[in-house]
Amino acid sequence: MSKNLVLQTDFGLSDGAVSAMYGVALSVAPALRIFDLTHDIPQFNIWEGSYRLYQTISYWPEDTVFVSVVDPGVGTDRLSIVVKTAENQYIVTPDNGTLTHIKQNIGITAVREIDERVNRLPKSGDSYTFHGRDVYAYTGARLASGTIQFDEVGPELDVEDIIEIEHNQSYMDEDGIVHGNIDIHDVRFGNLWTNINHDLFKEANFKYGDSFEVTIANNTRQVYKNIMTFGRSFADSHLGEPLIYVNSLDKLGVAINQGSFAKAYQIETGMNWKITIRRAPKIVYNE
Template identity: 75%
Template sequence: MSNNLVLQTDFGLSDGAVSAMYGVAISVNPAIRIFDLTHDIPQYNIWEGSYRLYQTVAYWPEGTVFVSVVDPGVGSERRSIVAKTAQNHFVVTPDNGTLTHIKSSIGITAVRIIDETVNRLPRSGESYTFHGRDVYAYTGARLASGIITFEEVGPELPSDSVIELPKPEASITDQVLTGNIDILDVRFGNLWTNIDRILFQDLGAKYGDSFEVTIENDTRQVYKNIMTYGRTFADIHLGEPLLYVNSLDKIGVAINQGSFSKAYHVETGASWKISIRKIAKIIGG
């Protein structure tokens, strides 16, 4: 193991919950290295927790252990698991869909259910509402520190039994590329789609080309306009919209030095659709 433990939750930092997780991990091993992925996942938003793992995990060294706690079903019959990825990272999490993007994009090679008779904070057995501290931080710290092996987490489960959220795929029909708004680049308000750059290039896209972009929420049209495909934000004027390739090699939608999501009240998820159609290049402006 790498001795690295990375934490992600929807707890925020306004109380002591995250600090308690730190304390448990350090009590397991004072030399453990703890990092925050984020604690600002919107409350109960399993989809966003899944996406942020996908956005981050591949950039960490092999053996890194991630603890992801977005757990609206805490205390219920949902399973507590540790998954080993195809790139030899480990994710400690409730089995509620948090592994959706990792499973489809990176791959999961093995899964074990956490044996709480062994891998649970001592003297916490009567508490059922803070598994992030009592089960996940404790197990994650033991695994990252080499106190337990992956095999000692608990019984093995079939990898295909891991719960997945619905995850639509982008496609092209009659030269119209359709996808979803998967997530926001939160601080800047850019939209990140599920459209791969390579699929986008099947439209014959080149930098400087013009595209008609339509965004719908279910069947309600929220936005429709012409925008340029740019290499960088500097390729367009201040306040203009553009299509670009984001840091995950997906197509993004932005306003140069503005928040697209706030300007047009765009959110994320399976009901938020985007359609892109190439048009004759707009001259002038």
């Protein structure tokens, strides 16, 4: 019985690239169930590809096969691999950092290099620019359909050698101030998702309804500073007011109730975008 095959790319849907990947997969196994994670990863943004995998993968059944193609190094000597996660799912991808969040937050138990002598679309050997179709969709479909087993992908590699993107860890200093990064946006609504785990707030005995001073800086340049409340949901703030909340990955988010925080303050993502959160006096709004 075929497993699920889930595709993620930075290709967009304005041309035939994603459709070609579907076609290759269905040519391998016509009964295959194929789904899209997203094809709107910003071009060449390996970090966001890594994060969207992390955001999604745990909610799919075991043995689901993911194909993730954000591959600015296509045609170079970067490796093509398949990994098995600690939750018994598979990811087919270039080894270029796109597994950073999976390795750090979920765990990877095994990795194999794709042997292109066997696991490559027939008659595609002269093409070096569309591995998403010729190598990853083909191998992913073969694995999801049971045409091959994981140990037939290719030679086994060391999990510790998987490439990771440099990233920071959140922490609380001796003064009880929480430090983190703006990891990514909740794109549709413009909320900021940080790398600060809710457990860090629990450790500091911060509670819903408490008020905090939130500062956001790009390197050393302060971009935003304000007092806001830690709420369970957006309903715990007034329309247009900022709040801290726990997002769907159990990490802290910063939002404006029915507004885009990212657009309002021109805040982007990455290691240069720092956030600090410290206790502040409780805010009392006039009714």
